Amino acid sequence: MSVTTTEVEAQPFRHFAAEVLAVRPVGASLVRVTFGGAGLRDVTTSGPDQRIKVFLPRAGETDIRVPTGPDWYARYRELPEDERAVMRTYTIRAARDGEVDVDFVLHGDVGPASRWAGGVTPGDRAVLLAPDRRYPGYRDGERVGADYAPPPDAAWQVVAGDETALPAISGIVEALPADAVARVFLEVPAEGDRVDRALPPGVEVTWLVRGPGDASALTAAVRAATLPDGPGYAWLAGEAGLVRELRRHLVTDRGLDRRRVYFGGYWRRGQSEDAPQEPAED
Incomplete structure (x- = not known):
């Protein structure tokens, strides 16, 4: 998947093609997956609890079919269920130059996302719907998909x-x-x-x-x-x-x-x- 976006056209979130670079346990119940890819240099966060969407291949497949653009969700829902990529919401744990860390809870073979997290290896592919740093609103303090915001007077x-x-x-x-x-x-x-x-x-x-x-x-x-x-x-x-x-x-x-x-x-x-x-x- 390849998307070219100018700053003028930039939306708060954009789809990014990603490859798994590393996998390591984080405590007893989580695994940290480090995603990489040239486009991930444009991923940013607007708060420490930044939510993103992670799209994963369906069982037995490697292709990840995800519509892009402003109307991506409507077109995603129109796809036959057996053709849609698995979509889940996660938190960005860290974003660096060209790399994004996401922690997955390991809770057994109870669904496609947890199953993927239990067997993921470097080289596996995913698509991230994540904040695009080129979106002008972020420079003005706009927050999208991040909700931690204590009021200034919170004691x-x-x-x-x-x-x-x-x-x-x-x-x-x-x-x-x-x-x-x-x-x-x-x-x-x-x-x-x-x-x-x-x-x-x-x-x-x-x-x-x-x-x-x-x-x-x-x-x-x-x-x-x-x-x-x-x-x-x-x-x-x-x-x-x-x-x-x-x-x-x-x-x-x-x-x-x-x-x-x-x-x-x-x-x-x-x-x-x-x-x-x-x-x-x-």
Whole structure:
């Protein structure tokens, strides 16, 4: 796939042909795939939780059929299901000159994307729908597909999610200023998923390891937390029902303005990867 785009024509997102350069484990439950390609020099991010679309070949195929252009999605949906590339939403973990890192959660042979992530090797192909740095709006501070945006007057933050939000939360924590006050809650499947990193003195990270068959401990941990006084901000992501419950607690029980809470449902318990990925508003 080849696309030529001038700055005048540039849209916020563009399709980029990509090749897998490297694959390495990240803790016990994630694998980091490094994509490369000449066009990836134009990939940028507008926030630490930058979402992109990743298109993968269908099982047994190598060709990735993805329409491009402003009306790509309508034409993608018009393709017969057995001809469409697999499309999933992920977070950019890092973007360098000509390279993009994406972390995939390994959760078994439960769908085409997780199956691909479990067997991916260098040389495999993909297509990324990602921010194009030539889009003029980015120079003016426009944000597209990135939602972490604490208000300037936020005295503290709550950042919480499960392993599917770990790449985004890692980026958020790394971007926190030295004077940040934040309570970070991460629920992961295994002790080996814990990552120790240097943190600003006002940032506390609580790791919760979920055992086999355990219900989520994340809600209980957030409910039990002592939060600072003053105006706050929350960023919540992970299983749709979980983040909806966390949002309800922060708004109803803690009195946090709902406009100061971002919540994103990355997956739905009991549903396939193809289920809708956004929780409904309360």
